[in-house]
Amino acid sequence: MGDFVISFNNVVKKYEKTLALNKASFQVKKGEIFGYIGPNGAGKTTTIRILLGLLKPNDGEVKVFGYDISELDKIKGRIGFMLEERGLYENLTGYENLEFYSILYKVPKKIRENRIKELIELVGLSGREKEKVKNYSTGMRQRLCLARSLLHEPELLLLDEPTTGLDVEGQKFIRDFLVNLANNKNVTIFITSHNLYEISQICTRIGIINKGEIVACGTLSELQRAFDRKEVEISIDKPLQEVEVPLRNLPFVQNVKEEEGKIIVSLENKDKLPDLLLWFTQNNIKVWKINEIKNSLEDIYLSIVKEEK
Numbered sequence: 001m002g003d004f005v006i007s008f009n010n011v012v013k014k015y016e017k018t019l020a021l022n023k024a025s026f027q028v029k030k031g032e033i034f035g036y037i038g039p040n041g042a043g044k045t046t047t048i049r050i051l052l053g054l055l056k057p058n059d060g061e062v063k064v065f066g067y068d069i070s071e072l073d074k075i076k077g078r079i080g081f082m083l084e085e086r087g088l089y090e091n092l093t094g095y096e097n098l099e100f101y102s103i104l105y106k107v108p109k110k111i112r113e114n115r116i117k118e119l120i121e122l123v124g125l126s127g128r129e130k131e132k133v134k135n136y137s138t139g140m141r142q143r144l145c146l147a148r149s150l151l152h153e154p155e156l157l158l159l160d161e162p163t164t165g166l167d168v169e170g171q172k173f174i175r176d177f178l179v180n181l182a183n184n185k186n187v188t189i190f191i192t193s194h195n196l197y198e199i200s201q202i203c204t205r206i207g208i209i210n211k212g213e214i215v216a217c218g219t220l221s222e223l224q225r226a227f228d229r230k231e232v233e234i235s236i237d238k239p240l241q242e243v244e245v246p247l248r249n250l251p252f253v254q255n256v257k258e259e260e261g262k263i264i265v266s267l268e269n270k271d272k273l274p275d276l277l278l279w280f281t282q283n284n285i286k287v288w289k290i291n292e293i294k295n296s297l298e299d300i301y302l303s304i305v306k307e308e309k
């Protein structure tokens, strides 16, 4: 238990009439990139605000670095964050913004200049740091915010939709940057996003929240196993018409269809795959290829969110 950077146990948060978190539980380990996904209003921002000590839960337990969230003094210096509202000073340059925040974050004067230069380089803003932020593009602002969130070398980074509004290149930059940060600096990253491609690309584990409840949590493979489609794609030496009826009549086959020239067989259970292969052999049908069809994160997400509506 002590190894968790974030631990939510049965956390409840109510705003007057709305139950924003309903006994939410999940854990995040050190060095993980934890993706937190859910529809609008699911409770993602509320979770981040609780982690930052901006909101108090009504019930349940929230621990960060093993400390209860009420002991904020022991935690807050170790957390960096990037929220939707950017809070940059438009009339200051990129460099001056970082300087201002480094004083606020109490970065020691001796190392301040070096740290800022290093971060400007790291986020790819070298050469642009002397320009006023009001002339920055969305992507540059986002890079500057990322640099700002890292000024005090946090061990945990909380990111609320960090790539929203960025072009493809800008999104890729942030993705690569975060993976590098987690892998090489062992920074734990908690990220919310509506971009499921992004989440499935970079996250080591994923939590799905809907109406304040964590409805699924695990690695992408664990989620794929839990939400298994039980479908296989087969390639055989006979046209589908010849085998469709007998295949459908097998007790463990639920459906047979053709999609984009591929034969898809739905099994009662994936454990029945050897039985299916045996049937092909017994009927002298050659199987060229057999592929397990896995749900994408989007398939899983949509099936959960639709079901719960």
Ligand SMILES: Nc1ncnc2c1ncn2[C@@H]1O[C@H](COP(=O)(O)OP(=O)(O)OP(=O)(O)O)[C@@H](O)[C@H]1O
Pocket (backbone or CB within 6 Å): 015, 016, 018, 019, 020, 038, 039, 040, 041, 042, 043, 044, 045, 046, 047
């Ligand atoms: N200050 C507030 N007062 C009352 N209700 C609130 C407040 N903040 C959020 N809520 C409600 O709590 C629920 C959870 O909101 P939250 O902002 O945490 O969702 P979210 O998952 O971050 O959504 P989005 O993806 O739109 O950012 C929503 O129903 C929202 O309307």
